[in-house]
Amino acid sequence: MRAASQGRVGLVPTMGALHDGHLTLMREARKECDLLVCSLFVNPTQFGPNEDFGKYPRDETRDSEMASSVGVDVLFAPNVDEVYGGNTTSVLVKGVSDLWEGALRPGHFDGVATVVCKLFNMVGANVAYFGLKDLQQCAVVRRIVHDLNMRIELRFSDTVRESDGLAMSSRNAYLSSEDRSRAPLIYQTLSKCFDALRQAKSPQETLQILHAGKTILEDEEFAVDYFALVDSNTMEPKDIPGTGDSIIVAARLGKTRLIDNIQLVY
Numbered sequence: 330m331r332a333a334s335q336g337r338v339g340l341v342p343t344m345g346a347l348h349d350g351h352l353t354l355m356r357e358a359r360k361e362c363d364l365l366v367c368s369l370f371v372n373p374t375q376f377g378p379n380e381d382f383g384k385y386p387r388d389e390t391r392d393s394e395m396a397s398s399v400g401v402d403v404l405f406a407p408n409v410d411e412v413y414g415g416n417t418t419s420v421l422v423k424g425v426s427d428l429w430e431g432a433l434r435p436g437h438f439d440g441v442a443t444v445v446c447k448l449f450n451m452v453g454a455n456v457a458y459f460g461l462k463d464l465q466q467c468a469v470v471r472r473i474v475h476d477l478n479m480r481i482e483l484r485f486s487d488t489v490r491e492s493d494g495l496a497m498s499s500r501n502a503y504l505s506s507e508d509r510s511r512a513p514l515i516y517q518t519l520s521k522c523f524d525a526l527r528q529a530k531s532p533q534e535t536l537q538i539l540h541a542g543k544t545i546l547e548d549e550e551f552a553v554d555y556f557a558l559v560d561s562n563t564m565e566p567k568d569i570p571g572t573g574d575s576i577i578v579a580a581r582l583g584k585t586r587l588i589d590n591i592q593l594v595y
């Protein structure tokens with residue numbers, strides 16, 4: 330695609346089930362690229378055996394209409410064989426992928442890292458766009474591009490939220506109406522902790538604030554996988570907040586697992 334276009338090729342990698350978060354990335358990309366490619370591939374290697382690969386929402390017609398409405402030139406929707414047929418290579422990113430999502434979803438980031446590298450190369454992208462809702466994914470991709478000396482620029486965009494604060498995600502479609510009405514508590518709690526952490530001066534205070542945030546969610550029957558303060562680049566836990574650090578959360582509401590984060594700015 331790069332050779333054919335003779336210009337700047339932008340890639341927005343997605344698994345489909347597009348929403349406004351994806352469209353925001355595409356609109357940003359449209360301004361900067363000559364050829365804009367959106368990949369649509371539900372990547373089997375990033376799903377664990379008991380995860381939702383089979384039921385992940387798929388509607389290529391709707392996705393294609395949405396993508397062209399914001400000026401995408403090419404919808405790249407390969408099948409599994411086209412992406413992986415006969416392959417025995419995978420990309421393993423140590424360190425940044427070890428904790429949080431990486432610990433709870435073994436193999437997830439190996440799948441993400443491998444497919445991201447493949448998509449970059451298959452498309453011949455000069456620049457790729459990712460949403461910061463998946464903060465650890467962004468850190469992993471940044472690490473890959475650095476460590477493998479890849480000649481691609483990366484752009485990371487703020488999380489796009491519903492009017493009540495819920496981070497947009499294709500998986501929000503799984504929420505029952507009752508759980509949907511409770512889900513905004515995640516961002517409300519992150520925002521509360523964000524304010525409190527700005528005043529925190531000691532590791533004890535930080536831990537208390539994070540513990541209080543987790544408790545707010547647990548009291549409302551969220552099953553919290555983690556609620557932590559991390560360095561946004563290394564994903565290592567922090568006990569004294571600094572600018573650019575993020576509070577990250579993963580919590581299950583019924584059968585739906587939601588993740589979100591907020592970045593500290595002083």
Ligand code: PAF
Nearest residue numbers: 342343344372441444463
């Ligand atoms: O964020 C996603 O939708 C996926 O993890 C990605 C980057 C498209 C890789 O499959």
